[in-house]
Amino acid sequence: MKQLFLITLLLITTFNINAQSTKKIKSQKIKSITVWESKYKTPNAKENKESVSKFDQNGNLIDEITYDNTGKFKEHISYKYNQNNKKINETYYTQKGNITKIIKYTYNEENLKTEKNVYDGNNKLKSKKRYVYKY
DSSP states (O other): OOOHHHHHHHHHHHHHHHHHHHHHHHHHHEEEEEEEEEOOOOOSEEEEEEEEEEEEETTOEEEEEEEEEOOOOEEEEEEEEEEEEEEEEEEEEEESSSSEEEEEEEETTTEEEEEEEETTTTTTTTEEOOOOOOO
């Protein structure tokens, strides 16, 4: 019982932190965040770019590029949202800008996710999830 309480508390806290960061990004009018990392294994530590994240006026993450621990390109994902700020699309790119994967989300009138469709770079459906809610 104690473990269930702790897990529930952790989940609620995590949700609040994520929601607050979007509000903060919006209220501070932050357009992008670049994260740099230095590892001090040697006296001459080199700073490497870890990620670049871009946001829209609502604080939604719209573009994210990540790099490996040497600063080389790892992944590029762009995101699109509907009028209710629900993510409707994720597009994954190679370093050269070729599309490798697309994920599309569908929502019902209550803003609950109803479908998640995953496509390859040629827009061929690879997998589908349906979400069914019982009231």
